[in-house]
Amino acid sequence: MDQVKEDKEQKNASKKKDEIVISINGLKKSFGTKDVLKDITLDLKRGENVVILGRSGTGKSVTIQCIVGLLKPDGGSLTVFGEEVAEMGEKELKELRMKVGFLFQSGALYDSMTVRENLEFPLTRVLKITDQAEIDKRVEEGLDAVGLLDAIDKLPSDLSGGMRKRAGLARTIVINPEIILYDEPTTGLDPITSREISELILKIQKQNQTSSIIITHDMECARIASDRVLIMDDGKYIAEGSFEELHKSKNKAVAAYFTDIL
Amino acid sequence: MAEEIVLPGWKKWLEGIGDQVGFFFRFFRNVFTGGFEWSEFVRQCYEIGYRSIMLVGITSFIMGIVLILQLRPTLVAFGAASMLPKTLSVSFVREIGPVIIAIICAGKIASSIGAELGSMKVTEQLDAMEVSGANPVQYLVVTRIIATTVMVPLLSVLGDAIGLFGGFLALNIRDSMSFNLYFTKVIGSLDFTDFLPALVKTIFFGFAIGFVGCYKGFNSNKGTESVGIAANSAVVTASLWIFVIDAIAVQITSLLFYN
Ligand SMILES: Nc1ncnc2c1ncn2[C@@H]1O[C@H](COP(=O)(O)OP(=O)(O)OP(=O)(O)O)[C@@H](O)[C@H]1O
Ligand SMILES: [Mg+2]
Numbered sequence: 075m076d077q078v079k080e081d082k083e084q085k086n087a088s089k090k091k092d093e094i095v096i097s098i099n100g101l102k103k104s105f106g107t108k109d110v111l112k113d114i115t116l117d118l119k120r121g122e123n124v125v126i127l128g129r130s131g132t133g134k135s136v137t138i139q140c141i142v143g144l145l146k147p148d149g150g151s152l153t154v155f156g157e158e159v160a161e162m163g164e165k166e167l168k169e170l171r172m173k174v175g176f177l178f179q180s181g182a183l184y185d186s187m188t189v190r191e192n193l194e195f196p197l198t199r200v201l202k203i204t205d206q207a208e209i210d211k212r213v214e215e216g217l218d219a220v221g222l223l224d225a226i227d228k229l230p231s232d233l234s235g236g237m238r239k240r241a242g243l244a245r246t247i248v249i250n251p252e253i254i255l256y257d258e259p260t261t262g263l264d265p266i267t268s269r270e271i272s273e274l275i276l277k278i279q280k281q282n283q284t285s286s287i288i289i290t291h292d293m294e295c296a297r298i299a300s301d302r303v304l305i306m307d308d309g310k311y312i313a314e315g316s317f318e319e320l321h322k323s324k325n326k327a328v329a330a331y332f333t334d335i336l
Numbered sequence: 337m338a339e340e341i342v343l344p345g346w347k348k349w350l351e352g353i354g355d356q357v358g359f360f361f362r363f364f365r366n367v368f369t370g371g372f373e374w375s376e377f378v379r380q381c382y383e384i385g386y387r388s389i390m391l392v393g394i395t396s397f398i399m400g401i402v403l404i405l406q407l408r409p410t411l412v413a414f415g416a417a418s419m420l421p422k423t424l425s426v427s428f429v430r431e432i433g434p435v436i437i438a439i440i441c442a443g444k445i446a447s448s449i450g451a452e453l454g455s456m457k458v459t460e461q462l463d464a465m466e467v468s469g470a471n472p473v474q475y476l477v478v479t480r481i482i483a484t485t486v487m488v489p490l491l492s493v494l495g496d497a498i499g500l501f502g503g504f505l506a507l508n509i510r511d512s513m514s515f516n517l518y519f520t521k522v523i524g525s526l527d528f529t530d531f532l533p534a535l536v537k538t539i540f541f542g543f544a545i546g547f548v549g550c551y552k553g554f555n556s557n558k559g560t561e562s563v564g565i566a567a568n569s570a571v572v573t574a575s576l577w578i579f580v581i582d583a584i585a586v587q588i589t590s591l592l593f594y595n
Contacts, residue, residue, distance in 0.1 A: 142467045171469035182464035185456070199470040249468075 093120045095253055095285045096141060100150035103136055110136050112309030114150070118253075121283045123275070125296040125317075127331055128306030134289045135179060137306075138255040141287075142176055143167050154253070172200055175251035179258050179289075181242030183230040189241050190226045193217065196249050216248035217241075219274055221267075236263045243271065247278060254278070256288045260295045272298040293334065305331065359551050363481060366474045377479040384445050384480075385487035389494065395440050396495035399432060400424070400502025408510065417511065421518055422525035424503045429496050429526055434534050435582055437495040438541035441488050442574035446549035449480055450570030453553025454563040462554065477554065481546035488542030489535055533589040537582065544577040 094117045101114040110133040118124055128134050139145045140152055143159050152159050154170055162170065184192050193213045197203045203212075217223045220240040230238055243259060259275065260268040272295040278284055279299075290296055296303055297317050305313040305320070305328055313320060313328045321332050403424055411417055453476060456462050465472040504518045549570045556566035 139463075144463055144467060168469050171467050174467070176464070176467045178460050178464055180460050182460040184461055184465070185459070186452075195465075196468045196470060199475070200468055245468075 094118065095120050095155060096287070097153045097156075098137075098141075098150070099152075101137070101140065101147050101152055102149035103133070103140060103145065103147050110309060111140075111147070114310065116304065116311070118285050118287060120285050121279065123279050123286045123288060123299050123301045125288045125290060125300035125303045126306055127290070127296065127303060132306050133309055134306055135257055138176070138257060138287055138289065141255060142171060142174055172249070173252045175246040175249060175254040177243055177246040177254070177256045177259055179261070181230075181238040183233075183238055183241055183245070185230055188227050188229055189217065189222065189233070189244075192230070192241060193245050193248050196245065201249055212248055216244040219247065220244045221270065236267060239263060240267070240271070243274075250282060252282075252284060254284055254286045256286060256290075258289055258291065260290060260292045265294075268292055269294060269298070271295070275299040293331065355555065356551055359554070360547070362473055363477055363547070363550075366471065366478050367482070370471060370474050373475050373479050376475060377483055380479050380483035381487055384483050385490060388441060388444055388487075388491055391440060391444060392437055392491045392495045393498050395436060396433065396499035397502040399436055400428065400499035400504075401506040403428065403432065403499075404503045404506035405509075420507060421503070421513075421521040425500055425522040425525050426530060428499050428503070429530050430534055431582075431586075433496045433499055434492050434538045434541065435578065437492045438488060438538065438545070438578045439575055441484075441491065441541075442545050442548075442578060443571055445484060445488075446545045446552075446570040446574040447567040449484075449546065449549030450552040450556075451563055451567035453550060454556040454566030457553065457556050457566075458558055458560060458563055472554075477550045480550055481543065484546030484549075485539060485542040488545060489538040492538040492541075493535070529589075529593040533585065533593065537585040540581045540585070541578050544581060545574050548574040548577060 096116070096118040098114055098116040101111055102109070103111040114137055116124070126134050126137070136145060140147050141154060141159065143162065147160060154174070157166065157170075159167075159170070183189075184195065187195065190213055193216055194209055197209050197212060203209055213226070214223065217226055220243050222237060222240050222244060225233060225237060225241070230241070233241065239259070239262060243256075246254060246256075256275065260271050263271060272292070275286065275288065275295075276299050279286060286299075288295070288299055300317050303313075303315060303317050303320050304311045307327065313323065313325060315323075320328055323329055323332075404420060407420060407423055408417070411419055411423065453462070456476075462472050462476075465475065500522055504513075504515060507513055507518065552566045552570040552573065556562040
């Protein structure tokens with residue numbers, strides 16, 4: 075009996091591991107006459123980190139904005155946890171967004187609030203945590219993870235660009251989301267902090283079994299944090315594979331991304 | 337978007353009206369659902385109300401003085417100088433006070449709300465709030481609109497008092513009248529049909545100021561220049577609304593009270 079139960083649990087666990095949390099199929103999005111996304115297809119598995127590389131303006135940010143329902147796709151299907159995002163009502167969308175962390179390219183800190191209040195905001199407004207001790211603990215843990223504990227009572231206007239980015243990252247991870255969408259988490263940071271952030275992304279993945287899409291131009295970050303790399307060009311993915319596989323690729327368009335790396 | 341460019345003006349205008357109606361219902365739904373953001377509301381009342389006291393005070397004070405100085409020669413010519421306090425109090429409380437103060441508030445408050453929310457839009461803070469699962473309408477819009485709806489009438493009552501006091505000082509430049517006498521005359525010439533419609537009117541002014549500011553900021557475009565556009569068109573539209581509401585209010589009050 076016990077044996078059977080164990081088998082079943084193992085099966086469940088492995089099923090959970092292969093579970094696809096985000097499934098995008100033939101996604102299209104245009105702005106006016108400009109076709110930004112032409113044919114995006116991507117499956118993100120539970121516990122997997124996918125890095126998206128691609129030149130500026132190819133629609134990487136647009137893709138992840140479609141995932142959280144900020145932008146409405148024009149065609150194709152996009153499901154998160156098996157449910158079509160475009161068909162979600164306000165309530166379902168809210169539930170989805172509670173499970174998905176989103177790091178904006180600009181950080182998007184709330185100007186009128188201190189760093190502490192920025193991190194408290196999703197805890198009190200979304201997760202509705204009322205225990206102040208718990209809130210303090212999570213805020214401090216979050217800030218500690220990005221090395222910003224001493225800036226806790228500062229306003230965003232008093233932070234440097236890199237500090238703002240890290241505060242935005244802390245605000246994204248403080249709610250322990252199941253999926254995290256990082257839009258250029260290391261852009262504008264010095265190499266040492268960049269590496270720390272990349273390692274933090276890896277650590278979060280391992281600790282919480284989170285699945286992530288990481289948009290980046292930072293090859294070091296791609297190397298450290300990725301399980302799989304996609305290269306995007308002209309509204310489609312033109313290459314896919316592990317970092318090493320793509321690194322060895324003979325394809326010129328792919329190799330161009332790896333020229334600096336020996 | 338391609339079609340939008342060739343849309344005839346009136347169609348676009350209608351679309352704008354539709355958007356505003358939609359925004360109104362979104363506001364309304366959020367007033368009654370979910371928790372009310374008390375601390376943000378109090379902060380907004382402070383920003384909107386307390387920080388406008390100086391401006392409203394000075395403007396009303398000057399208006400009171402100027403009106404007395406302007407009215408005096410005419411009334412003296414008719415031998416009706418003793419009517420000065422009554423004329424001032426009725427015109428100030430019924431019309432000049434509420435409208436001038438609302439216009440001042442449109443310039444100060446609607447523009448600052450428009451600029452603040454507009455810049456939050458540009459820097460993706462509104463999107464960030466939305467994707468975090470929090471409700472930006474509840475946190476930002478409901479609090480601001482209710483704060484203006486409460487604070488503009490209060491500012492307006494304060495402005496009336498200061499304006500009438502300014503009138504008293506101006507009156508004492510040429511004539512001399514004790515404060516007691518002036519006060520009795522002013523109060524005696526006002527009744528609730530002067531005061532109440534004016535107060536109700538300012539509630540609508542306050543709502544319009546908050547609503548237009550929030551709508552313009554919330555729906556601004558995503559370039560930096562759109563922050564300025566949002567602030568500017570918030571002032572223009574709110575001022576226009578104030579006059580429209582005033583015109584309607586005067587019709588209603590004269591039907592109800594003055595015939
Ligand atoms: N809300 C929008 N309205 C109109 N056009 C948009 C909008 N958002 C993005 N675009 C356009 O879509 C294209 C892709 O933008 P996106 O922000 O996804 O680029 P990106 O791949 O993230 O580039 P970067 O690496 O510079 O961040 C751009 O040409 C941009 O002009
Ligand atoms: Mg981008």
